[in-house]
Amino acid sequence: MARFFKRTPAPSGAGESASEAQPRDIQPDPDRIGISGSVPFVRLPDPSRLFADRAKRFAALAPEHPLGAYLDFLARLAQAQAKVQAEHPFTPALPEDGALRLEHGMPALPRNVVTDDPSCLACIDAVLAVVDLDGAPAATLAALDALRAMTSEERLDLAGQIFEGAIPVERMAECVFVAAGLQVYLAACAAVLDAKALKPVADGVCPCCGGAPTASLIVNWTPADKARYLSCSQCATLWNHVRIRCTACGSGEGVSYYGLDEVSKDVQVETCTACHSYLKHLHQHRDAALDPIADDVASYGLDLKIAEEGFRKAGLNLLFVG
Numbered sequence: 001m002a003r004f005f006k007r008t009p010a011p012s013g014a015g016e017s018a019s020e021a022q023p024r025d026i027q028p029d030p031d032r033i034g035i036s037g038s039v040p041f042v043r044l045p046d047p048s049r050l051f052a053d054r055a056k057r058f059a060a061l062a063p064e065h066p067l068g069a070y071l072d073f074l075a076r077l078a079q080a081q082a083k084v085q086a087e088h089p090f091t092p093a094l095p096e097d098g099a100l101r102l103e104h105g106m107p108a109l110p111r112n113v114v115t116d117d118p119s120c121l122a123c124i125d126a127v128l129a130v131v132d133l134d135g136a137p138a139a140t141l142a143a144l145d146a147l148r149a150m151t152s153e154e155r156l157d158l159a160g161q162i163f164e165g166a167i168p169v170e171r172m173a174e175c176v177f178v179a180a181g182l183q184v185y186l187a188a189c190a191a192v193l194d195a196k197a198l199k200p201v202a203d204g205v206c207p208c209c210g211g212a213p214t215a216s217l218i219v220n221w222t223p224a225d226k227a228r229y230l231s232c233s234q235c236a237t238l239w240n241h242v243r244i245r246c247t248a249c250g251s252g253e254g255v256s257y258y259g260l261d262e263v264s265k266d267v268q269v270e271t272c273t274a275c276h277s278y279l280k281h282l283h284q285h286r287d288a289a290l291d292p293i294a295d296d297v298a299s300y301g302l303d304l305k306i307a308e309e310g311f312r313k314a315g316l317n318l319l320f321v322g
């Protein structure tokens with residue numbers, strides 16, 4: 001039987017448990033949204049590695065996994081993303097009012113980059129063209145056929161809905177493919193933004209594209225060891241978020257961490273009893289191969305268990321929308 005274990009954070013917020021607390025850790029200032037002088041506020045994505053690394057991670061997780069067939073499909077989809085990224089270079093048409101948007105506390109990228117820049121549709125259509133679905137289930141092939149039969153406007157409309165966080169439930173299977181193309185496009189947009197100009201928008205909102213986080217990562221590549229970053233579900237930007245504070249409601253009270261025996265000890269959930277939400281929490285400082293999107297799918301057992309406890313998912317994974 002699965003063993004569910006609980007860890008309670010130290011009240012001081014210095015670590016995630018009394019045993020892990022390291023008083024000399026430099027922590028972001030809890031009074032400000034995600035900004036600390038000692039850690040960069042954002043790390044922009046490197047599209048040249050992002051999708052290729054993710055494809056490898058999906059492929060490594062698939063064998064002998066209960067969701068192996070789906071992980072294998074997502075490995076192929078990430079390979080298609082990597083291929084499009086490498087073989088279809090483009091210069092994103094970024095908004096001219098970018099500085100004004102940041103000044104007003106808005107994310108850098110508005111919805112109309114998705115609908116007005118022809119490169120976005122080109123990325124979506126290129127993913128549809130190159131993805132290798134040999135042996136995929138009939139429903140997956142049917143979704144791909146349905147997308148190809150749509151007009152460009154209809155595919156772009158789906159992309160716009162995904163960008164706004166309004167994924168149509170009746171089009172879930174199609175949305176996975178559209179989201180894959182959208183991720184290639186938005187990662188390229190985010191990669192050319194000025195990281196130093198970006199500002200916090202709100203808890204749990206990507207400063208580049210306004211997307212929701214898929215997971216939070218504890219990283220080891222900043223001057224502040226074990227800083228925490230949220231990973232954008234859309235553009236893959238990482239932005240700093242204070243540790244032991246709920247990304248959905250901002251509460252620092254009642255935050256706990258859970259893991260599951262069948263799931264790597266480096267993948268946990270952070271739960272909040274103030275709003276009953278949870279977010280995947282990846283200890284990437286212990287395992288550099290952990291990928292927010294791939295490991296979120298692979299740790300689905302943790303989602304099932306924590307849902308039984310009455311928590312709802314605050315994170316969003318566009319390749320695995322349940």
Ligand SMILES: [Zn+2]
Nearest residue numbers: 206209232235
């Ligand atoms: Zn984003």
Ligand SMILES: [Zn+2]
Nearest residue numbers: 246249272275
């Ligand atoms: Zn909360």
